[in-house]
Amino acid sequence: MLFEIPALLPAVAAGLFGLAALAQAFAVRRRWRQRRRLSACHRGAWLLSLILLALLACALSLSLDGYQRLVAEEPVATVGVLAFGPQQWAVRVDLADGSHESVQLAGDDWQLDARVIKWTPRAVSLGAQPLYRVERLSGRWRDTAKAQSTPPSVAALGGDGVLDLWQLKRQYPAWLPWVDADFGSAAYMPLIDGARYQVTLAAAGGLVARPADEQTRAKLEASGW
Numbered sequence: 001m002l003f004e005i006p007a008l009l010p011a012v013a014a015g016l017f018g019l020a021a022l023a024q025a026f027a028v029r030r031r032w033r034q035r036r037r038l039s040a041c042h043r044g045a046w047l048l049s050l051i052l053l054a055l056l057a058c059a060l061s062l063s064l065d066g067y068q069r070l071v072a073e074e075p076v077a078t079v080g081v082l083a084f085g086p087q088q089w090a091v092r093v094d095l096a097d098g099s100h101e102s103v104q105l106a107g108d109d110w111q112l113d114a115r116v117i118k119w120t121p122r123a124v125s126l127g128a129q130p131l132y133r134v135e136r137l138s139g140r141w142r143d144t145a146k147a148q149s150t151p152p153s154v155a156a157l158g159g160d161g162v163l164d165l166w167q168l169k170r171q172y173p174a175w176l177p178w179v180d181a182d183f184g185s186a187a188y189m190p191l192i193d194g195a196r197y198q199v200t201l202a203a204a205g206g207l208v209a210r211p212a213d214e215q216t217r218a219k220l221e222a223s224g225w
Helices: 008-033 037-063 121-125 144-149 165-171 214-223
Strands: 074-085 088-095 100-106 109-119 131-140 154-156 179-190 196-201 207-211
Touching: 008 037, 074 109, 074 131, 088 109, 088 131, 100 131, 100 154, 109 196, 109 207, 179 196, 179 207, 179 214, 196 214, 207 214
Parallel strands: none
Antiparallel strands: 074 088, 074 196, 088 100, 109 131, 109 179, 131 154, 196 207
């Protein structure tokens, strides 16, 4: 169904518009050589229109790069924690797409942030599913005074595409009327040596963090969390 694979459809459309533009380019050349100037100009107008449509489809495809479909509550990331100093942590994040990042954080808790895009009811009726992109991992201090005086440790996750649907929606909201909402979601849990967490994202758009195993659950209970 439409939008079931949102990054692929704009790419296919861009290819089709590109082929049509190529055909028009040959037609313009042929008519110009035949001295049919008016017909060549008419074909040239179609050529420019098709090129513009191909570029717009390419831009939409690039803007969806890095986002993944969200069809139900599903795993987004697994977070593993190891201590190497007082409130200093080595954190590994394994993302649902198979990639992983290893970062160093300072703090009492880790916090994972994601971007979520939801479509209008009309787009949903055609098969569109919410999209998400994991954005960053950061350290979090529970004491407000320490959080204000200590620079946060932050690591970007996933990287950014050439274009981002999130940014396009904010800069040109009238261009993307089928995007109903775009917002951020975050979840945090304690940084505990040897702990492993599972992060999921519900269809409603909220990140949820849970212990990934019984050992971590026991560590949380022992810490009073």
